[in-house]
Amino acid sequence: MTKVFQISLGVLAAIGGFVDIGDIVFNAAAGATLGYQLVWAVVVGAVGIMVYSEMCGRVACIAKRPVFDVVRERLGYKVGLTTLLASQFVNAMTCAAEVGGVAIVLRYLFGFPYRPLIAVALLLLLVSVWFLPFEWIERVFGFGGLLLIVFAVAAVKLDPNLGALGHGLIPHIDTPSPLIWCYFAVGILGATFMPYEVYFYSSGGVEDGWVPPHDLKLNKLTAIAGYALGAVLSISIMVVAAELFVPQGIEPGFLGTVALAAQTPLGEAGLLLALLGMLFAISGAAIDTSLAGAYNMAQFFGWEWGKYRKPGGAPRFTVTWAAFFGLAFLVVISGVDPIFVTELSVVFSVVALPLTYVPILLVAGDSNYMGAHANGRLASTLGWLYLVAIVVISLAAVPLLVLTNMGEG
């Protein structure tokens, strides 16, 4: 696989995983509620997912093990099974939210009723994963999601307060509701650390047969560049929300509100680019989550797996990702608000996160597995620092959800 295609693996994982329906609405809500106060959270989250993703990629390259293979081995069957169930629950919720998000964006684009569009969204996603080879999934959804750069353009056009933006890089509370500040901080960190991104990324690395030293460098570049771009897009959404919504007292409760933020400075072209960018990014995230769910099951139970294979070459893996889409369809068609489901999935994924992070941290630092490529001083320091951060936010997430009424006060 050429270098360009390999980097696009990271771009897909980054765009689809970093900027999914949860990130779009959460960053817009944080910007509209708190202005620039949580820019630092996006940066801290981005560095964290770079660390996590780089370790996963390195483990895939050197030890040839994807995440759930390592989870079972290092945590044992008992804890590993609990981790699997928790992760699959979160994957299923996230997939449902993304499928619903795709239907919502299709509605904004075409104006047709919502419920039939849920079926259209399901069909498009099933057909894409069934027929498109892995590289084409990356190209179509990864690069399509890059249209979200329109928010960066909109942010520049709105002539943001750069002083306030810079001040936002330093954690500070400037609101009468510190609990709401904490809720959004945990939400943004949780949304950037969605683990399905790394399940997908590490499995792709094993499928692709990464070998050192070339692919190790590529892994680092992909992790850094991909998630850095994702962070820029997330901050752009926060900026447009801060500049447009705070002065007018608008609380973004819909994806359409975020699209309006691109339309206001950039007109119809901005609106269409924003909607198309959202369509590809959210679709990419839906595909990521369904495949991640299938990878997890297959790797934990030892089934054949792989998106490079035709569907018949990995039958139970195929049935599993299709089942994730099917379950997502049933959840969304029942009438549950996809944005509500997203907020819950972000919170619950934060709770389960330490269980998948710890085995990777241990293996990445273990020279029995990694030889000379075990965590160096920087990776080790960052890895353990982020473990502390992850444990803190995992303990705080549910209480904050309840105490702040999901950020509404």
Added chain:
Amino acid sequence: MTEYRFSKDSESLQSLATEGSLLADGVVDGRTTSAFVLTHAQELASNTEKLASVVASTHPETGLAEKMMRLAALAREAASQLRTLAGHPSDAAAAARVRSALTNTADAAEKLAKSL
């Protein structure tokens, strides 16, 4: 309905009305698409109707009854304007009237929130 809740509901109405006004603005200037306006106006109208229903059906604290009735009436009016916008997503003249009405509603909701 406590003063805190009333204040929050007033702010919600202000937000919905302002957003509707922004949406209508796009139609007036021809800088949006009909499909988007139709869909988003329906979403905003639906939420505004829910807000009106909740406000109208809640028991007020002492001294809030009149303000609550006013808020519910504003919400119903805003929902009606949003439905009009959804029904005429490419009509600039209709959108201009809706924009003006929703801007007034947003201002009135803001005054109600600050009147406590």
Added chain:
Amino acid sequence: MSERTQLDLVLRVHDQQIVDWAGRRCGNVDDVAIDGEPGGSATVKGLLVGRDATRRRRPRLLAFVAGPAFGDAPEVEVSWSEIEDITQVVKLKKDATELGLGAGDDRAAKWIERIPGS
């Protein structure tokens, strides 16, 4: 088999992915069968694969969760002599089907292959 004098059964065998001679993934090492009594000599008989092998290892609250097997055998014992090599995976000398492994994938494949594009 690679030359080595010691093999860590816990770290290097337990829970490892099993692949057959053609590289097909066909289960994980769910347990290890050991012959012999405490106090006497013990030999590793083979690998145990299947949900019955994991029954003892499942948390009590999740005892009912065996994982959707789609027709996998409840337990298969793969003799130690059938193992070609142990590296990041346990590689077998024979085909998975010959050893009774991967039946679930074979069964699911019959349905998947009816769909165009599979």
